[in-house]
Amino acid sequence: MCGIVGYVGTQKAASILIEGLKRLEYRGYDSAGVAIQQEGRIDVAKKAGRVEVLAKEVARRHFSGTAGISHTRWATHGGVTDANAHPHLSSDGKIAIVHNGVIENYLSIKKFLLGKGYAFVSETDTEVLGNLIAYHYAKETDTKPGSRLLESVRKTLRHVEGTYGIAAICIDSPSEIVAARKGSPLLLGVGEGEHILASDAAALVSRTRNVVYLKDGELVQITPDSFSISTVDSLEVSPVIDQITWSIKDAELSGYAHFMEKEIFEQPAALENAMRGRFSEDGSTANFGGLNLSATDFRQIDRLVFASCGTGWHACLVAEHLIERFARVPVEVDYASEFRYRNAPLDRDALFFVISQSGETIDTLAALREAQRKGYKALAICNVVGSTIARESDGGIYQHAGPEIGVASTKAFTSQLLISAMLALYLARLRDMSYSDGVTYVQGLKAAPDLVRRVLDQAPRIKEIAQRYAQCSDFLFLGRLSLFPIALEGALKLKEISYIHAEGYPAAEMKHGPIALISERCPSVFFVPQGELFNKIVSSMQEIKARKGKIIAIVTEGSDLPAGLADETIWIPDCHEAVLPIVATVPVQLLSYYIAVARKCDVDKPRNLAKSVTVE
Numbered sequence: 001m002c003g004i005v006g007y008v009g010t011q012k013a014a015s016i017l018i019e020g021l022k023r024l025e026y027r028g029y030d031s032a033g034v035a036i037q038q039e040g041r042i043d044v045a046k047k048a049g050r051v052e053v054l055a056k057e058v059a060r061r062h063f064s065g066t067a068g069i070s071h072t073r074w075a076t077h078g079g080v081t082d083a084n085a086h087p088h089l090s091s092d093g094k095i096a097i098v099h100n101g102v103i104e105n106y107l108s109i110k111k112f113l114l115g116k117g118y119a120f121v122s123e124t125d126t127e128v129l130g131n132l133i134a135y136h137y138a139k140e141t142d143t144k145p146g147s148r149l150l151e152s153v154r155k156t157l158r159h160v161e162g163t164y165g166i167a168a169i170c171i172d173s174p175s176e177i178v179a180a181r182k183g184s185p186l187l188l189g190v191g192e193g194e195h196i197l198a199s200d201a202a203a204l205v206s207r208t209r210n211v212v213y214l215k216d217g218e219l220v221q222i223t224p225d226s227f228s229i230s231t232v233d234s235l236e237v238s239p240v241i242d243q244i245t246w247s248i249k250d251a252e253l254s255g256y257a258h259f260m261e262k263e264i265f266e267q268p269a270a271l272e273n274a275m276r277g278r279f280s281e282d283g284s285t286a287n288f289g290g291l292n293l294s295a296t297d298f299r300q301i302d303r304l305v306f307a308s309c310g311t312g313w314h315a316c317l318v319a320e321h322l323i324e325r326f327a328r329v330p331v332e333v334d335y336a337s338e339f340r341y342r343n344a345p346l347d348r349d350a351l352f353f354v355i356s357q358s359g360e361t362i363d364t365l366a367a368l369r370e371a372q373r374k375g376y377k378a379l380a381i382c383n384v385v386g387s388t389i390a391r392e393s394d395g396g397i398y399q400h401a402g403p404e405i406g407v408a409s410t411k412a413f414t415s416q417l418l419i420s421a422m423l424a425l426y427l428a429r430l431r432d433m434s435y436s437d438g439v440t441y442v443q444g445l446k447a448a449p450d451l452v453r454r455v456l457d458q459a460p461r462i463k464e465i466a467q468r469y470a471q472c473s474d475f476l477f478l479g480r481l482s483l484f485p486i487a488l489e490g491a492l493k494l495k496e497i498s499y500i501h502a503e504g505y506p507a508a509e510m511k512h513g514p515i516a517l518i519s520e521r522c523p524s525v526f527f528v529p530q531g532e533l534f535n536k537i538v539s540s541m542q543e544i545k546a547r548k549g550k551i552i553a554i555v556t557e558g559s560d561l562p563a564g565l566a567d568e569t570i571w572i573p574d575c576h577e578a579v580l581p582i583v584a585t586v587p588v589q590l591l592s593y594y595i596a597v598a599r600k601c602d603v604d605k606p607r608n609l610a611k612s613v614t615v616e
C-alpha cells in the first residue's frame with residue numbers, strides 16, 4: 001500500500017526511480033511522483049494517475065541528479081490530485097518527503113506548525129511530517145555536520161503517532177537520504193557505490209540482491225558510499241545483510257498478458273516449492289524446519305486459532321476443515337481485523353497462526369502481536385521472506401511461492417492451501433493417523449502439481465465459458481465442506497478484478513436467501529466433487545435449474561452428473577481429499593481472470609485496491 005523508492009549513487013536517479021515505481025505500482029496507483037536533488041535545488045514532478053503518466057513528465061524534464069526519492073500512492077488522507085501526490089516539499093522548500101502509512105496526530109501537529117508560520121498546500125498527513133522535519137531542521141544548527149537531517153527526522157518521529165515508512169531529502173545535503181519505518185515495510189539495497197531504498201524487494205533486485213530489512217523504530221541514513229542504521233531512541237544498530245534469492249525475471253511478465261495470468265500458470269511450480277524437502281524420509285508425514293516447537297509441544301495443543309484477511313482468511317477456513325477432519329484438533333478462524341479488537345478468550349493450550357502472503361498486512365500483524373501479548377506462541381504461514389510478520393512471529397512456514405505481483409492473489413493462495421494440508425498431516429500423524437494413511441496422504445499431495453497442470457490445460461475452454469458469461473450482473477459461488485471457502489474465494493476473485501457482484505455460500509445455504517438473486521443474468525458456479533455430498537449438491541443444482549438459473553459446474557472427471565443439469569462443465573481430476581481445494585480453485589481463478597479480460601478490466605491493478613494493505 002503505497003510504494004517508496006529512494007536512490008543515491010552515481011547514475012541518473014530519475015530513471016532508476018521510475019523503474020522502481022513501475023515494479024511497485026501494484027502497491028498503489030492513484031498518483032506518483034519523484035523529487036530529485038540537482039544543482040542545489042530539489043526538483044519535484046508529481047501527477048495524479050499511473051506511473052506511466054509520471055514517466056512522461058520526468059522524461060520531458062530531463063532530470064540529471066543522482067539522488068532522489070519517489071512514491072506511488074494509494075490515497076488515505078486527501079483525494080487523488082496532483083497536490084496530494086507525494087513527494088511533498090516543506091513550506092520553506094528545504095525538505096522533500098515521501099510517506100507510506102497514516103499519521104494519526106497530524107491535525108494537532110498541523111495546528112502547531114500553522115502557529116509557527118508553516119503553510120500547507122495539500123490535504124495530506126505527509127506534508128505535516130515534512131514541515132515538522134523542516135521545523136526541527138531549522139533549530140538543529142549546532143548538530144555535527146552530516147547529522148542535521150538525521151537528527152531532525154529522529155526528533156520528528158518522536159512526536160508522531162501512527163505508522164510510517166518515510167524517506168526524506170534536504171536541499172543542503174545533495175547526496176543523502178534519511179529513511180525510517182514503523183509499521184510500513186522498508187528495505188535498504190546495498191550496491192556498489194550506490195544505495196537504494198524500497199518498500200519491496202521487487203524495486204531494487206535489478207540493482208542488488210544484498211538487502212537490509214529495516215525494523216520498526218529504525219532510521220537509516222544513506223549516501224552513495226555509506227549507510228548507518230540507528231533507532232528513534234538514538235541507539236546504533238549493527239546491520240544484517242541478507243540475500244534476495246529470486247531474480248528480476250521472477251518479477252517480470254515473461255510473455256504473459258498480466259501478472260495474474262502468469263501467477264495462475266506458475267502454480268504447479270509454486271506447489272512444488274512449498275513441498276520441497278518437507279516430507280519425512282519414510283514418506284508418511286510432513287516436516288517443517290522453522291516452527292520452533294517440538295512434536296511434544298504440538299501434542300499439548302488443544303486448539304488452533306487462525307487469523308488472516310481476504311484470500312488468506314479463506315486459506316484459514318480450508319486449514320480449519322483439514323485439521324479438524326484429519327487431526328481432530330479444534331480450530332477457530334477469525335478475521336485478523338476483528339481478532340485484534342474483540343479480546344477473544346483463548347484456551348490455555350491454544351496455538352495461534354496467521355496466514356499472510358505479503359507479511360505486511362497491518363491487521364494480520366496486529367492480530368499476531370495481540371496473541372503474543374497474551375502470552376501465546378504465534379506462528380505464521382508467509383510468502384515474503386524477511387517481512388514484518390515473518391520476523392515477528394515465533395516461528396512459521398515460508399511458502400517459497402516466489403514474488404506475487406498481481407493484486408488478486410492466486411499462486412500464494414494455493415500454496416497456502418498446500419501448506420495447510422501439510423500441517424494437517426503433521427498434526428494428524430502426531431495423533432491418530434496411521435503410517436499407511438500418512439503415506440497415501442503424502443502421495444496425494446505430491447500429485448498436486450500435475451493435477452493442477454491438467455486443470456490449466458483446460459484454460460482455452462474456460463476462456464470460452466468466461467466470454468459467454470462476462471456481461472452477467474451477479475454470480476453465486478456454491479460449495480460444501482472444504483470447497484465452501486473456495487466458493488468464497490471464487491466470489492472474491494471475480495468481484496475484485498471484474499467488479500461483478502458475487503457471493504459465495506455453502507451450497508445448501510443458498511435456498512435460505514441468495515436463491516432470490518437467481519435470474520438469467522445471475523449464474524451459479526457449483527463445486528460438485530464426487531463424494532459423500534454429491535447427491536445433496538445435485539439437489540441444490542436442481543433447485544437453481546427449476547428457477548431458470550444458469551449453472552457452471554466444476555465436476556470431478558468421470559462423474560455421473562445428470563445430463564443437461566449444468567449449462568457448462570469444467571472438469572477437475574479425481575484427487576486426495578486434502579488436494580481437492582487446490583484443484584478446485586484453479587478453474588475459478590481462470591474463470592474470473594478471463595471474465596475480467598473480456599470486460600477490459602485492468603486485471604493487475606483493479607480499482608480502489610492495493611496489493612499489500614498496510615493501513616487499518
Ligand code: AGP
Pocket residue numbers: 309310311312355356357358359360361364407408409410496610611612613
Ligand atoms: C486477494 O486477492 C486480495 N487482494 C486480498 O484479499 C489479500 O489476500 C489480503 O489483503 C491479505 O493479504 P496478505 O496475504 O498479503 O496478508
